[in-house]
Amino acid sequence: MHTISSLNFTVTERFLRYVKIDTQSDPESPASPSTEKQKNLGRLLVDELKQMGIGDAHLDQYGCVYATIPANTDKDVPVICFCSHMDTSPDCSGANVKPIIHENYDGEDIVLPDDHTQIIKLNEHPDLRNQLGNDVITASGTTLLGADNKAGVAEIMDACYQLVNHPEIKHGIVKILFTPDEEIGRGVDNVDVKKLGAYACYTVDGESAGNLENETFSADGAKLTINGISAHPGFAKDKMESAIKIACEIVARLPKDLSPEDTDGKQGFIHPVNISGQVETAVIDFIIRDFDEKKLHQHAEVLKNVVSAVLQSYPASAYSLKISPQYRNMKSVLDDHPEIVQYGLEAIKRAGMQPKLCSIRGGTDGSRLSFMGLPTPNIFAGEHAFHSKHEWVSVQDMQKAVQTILHLCIVWENPPAQF
Numbered sequence: 001m002h003t004i005s006s007l008n009f010t011v012t013e014r015f016l017r018y019v020k021i022d023t024q025s026d027p028e029s030p031a032s033p034s035t036e037k038q039k040n041l042g043r044l045l046v047d048e049l050k051q052m053g054i055g056d057a058h059l060d061q062y063g064c065v066y067a068t069i070p071a072n073t074d075k076d077v078p079v080i081c082f083c084s085h086m087d088t089s090p091d092c093s094g095a096n097v098k099p100i101i102h103e104n105y106d107g108e109d110i111v112l113p114d115d116h117t118q119i120i121k122l123n124e125h126p127d128l129r130n131q132l133g134n135d136v137i138t139a140s141g142t143t144l145l146g147a148d149n150k151a152g153v154a155e156i157m158d159a160c161y162q163l164v165n166h167p168e169i170k171h172g173i174v175k176i177l178f179t180p181d182e183e184i185g186r187g188v189d190n191v192d193v194k195k196l197g198a199y200a201c202y203t204v205d206g207e208s209a210g211n212l213e214n215e216t217f218s219a220d221g222a223k224l225t226i227n228g229i230s231a232h233p234g235f236a237k238d239k240m241e242s243a244i245k246i247a248c249e250i251v252a253r254l255p256k257d258l259s260p261e262d263t264d265g266k267q268g269f270i271h272p273v274n275i276s277g278q279v280e281t282a283v284i285d286f287i288i289r290d291f292d293e294k295k296l297h298q299h300a301e302v303l304k305n306v307v308s309a310v311l312q313s314y315p316a317s318a319y320s321l322k323i324s325p326q327y328r329n330m331k332s333v334l335d336d337h338p339e340i341v342q343y344g345l346e347a348i349k350r351a352g353m354q355p356k357l358c359s360i361r362g363g364t365d366g367s368r369l370s371f372m373g374l375p376t377p378n379i380f381a382g383e384h385a386f387h388s389k390h391e392w393v394s395v396q397d398m399q400k401a402v403q404t405i406l407h408l409c410i411v412w413e414n415p416p417a418q419f
Contacts, residue, residue, distance in 0.1 A: 015154035019146040024094040025087035033063035033180035062190035063180035077172025078199035084152030085182030089387040098140040112141030135395040145391035147383035152204035159405035171409035187365040203366040206380035209397040210353035213378040219326040222286040230280040243282035330370035347407035
């Protein structure tokens with residue numbers, strides 16, 4: 001058996017190529033993908049996969065990349081899939097990214113060269129303590145880096161390269177999926193799960209090396225429309241009921257202990273993410289989150305009660321509140337297929353790390369894929385400080401992720417007896 005830790009990794013070179021391609025998604029765009037430029041990376045990935053000899057690699061009209069690595073074993077092995085998203089967050093510019101490798105990291109704060117006010121401070125990024133002597137990659141200070149999730153893309157691509165070039169690594173059929181628009185919650189809107197035909201999937205989109213996430217928030221969105229009463233401000237006494245002021249009052253009355261800035265761990269929240277309007281009409285968009293679906297519904301009731309109580313003081317005004325499901329905690333699906341998570345933990349262990357099972361205060365493509373019939377936990381990609389100019393990843397963590405993907409293929413082909 002080839003020693004996986006001594007492979008000639010290509011992940012860093014791939015990552016440095018991919019982050020220079022602007023793939024920012026756009027929540028305001030109704031198109032799918034939301035931005036055509038995401039397909040630029042998709043086309044490059046297809047070309048590289050085909051150059052490896054993976055002949056069925058293709059980009060579909062929705063910006064999804066699919067590919068298949070055929071089995072090289074006679075065993076009847078369940079089909080597994082690896083997935084990462086190609087888009088970067090709308091929260092921070094992803095254009096003209098200039099990646100910098102800080103070799104042999106020494107534990108000092110990292111001052112980014114294109115904006116010296118952008119400093120990645122050790123006391124604010126404690127995971128940097130695990131990177132002493134490693135090679136840390138950052139952006140230059142004016143953009144995000146794009147490690148979320150191009151680190152995962154590069155890791156899967158390197159794993160494909162290794163599987164093709166090292167037939168001694170035995171595996172079943174391996175499917176590859178790269179998605180657009182994950183950052184705006186639409187990553188798997190157009191994924192053809194039947195075409196994948198996989199039993200299990202792993203998103204490669206997590207943070208610290210060794211982490212595997214089997215639990216996400218359950219998530220709802222809420223849209224509140226307030227219809228107030230407009231009047232000329234010079235003659236408004238006892239007539240005007242400003243929708244703007246009603247909206248402000250509602251936000252101010254939300255319980256402080258149900259806000260993102262006052263919660264952590266397994267605590268959920270109600271969070272206003274957008275507010276717009278005039279005196280006559282105002283709209284507030286909320287996100288509602290909790291790991292427990294029962295509590296998620298309770299948070300929605302809290303919001304309804306706050307809105308109702310405030311509107312009682314404005315008898316001429318009206319409102320509508322629409323609550324829509326967004327995604328659900330994938331743990332309920334994964335618990336029915338315990339080997340999927342167990343094999344992931346075993347692969348991390350074989351790659352030389354202490355596996356850590358985590359919950360994520362957010363969602364991944366895997367949240368929705370799990371409920372589309374494809375159970376999908378999330379393994380680490382090594383990305384940190386997502387959606388910001390301080391984003392970073394280390395070369396060594398990316399290599400560990402590649403090793404984990406390869407070990408996963410091996411574990412599925414030859415499961416340990418205890419499972």
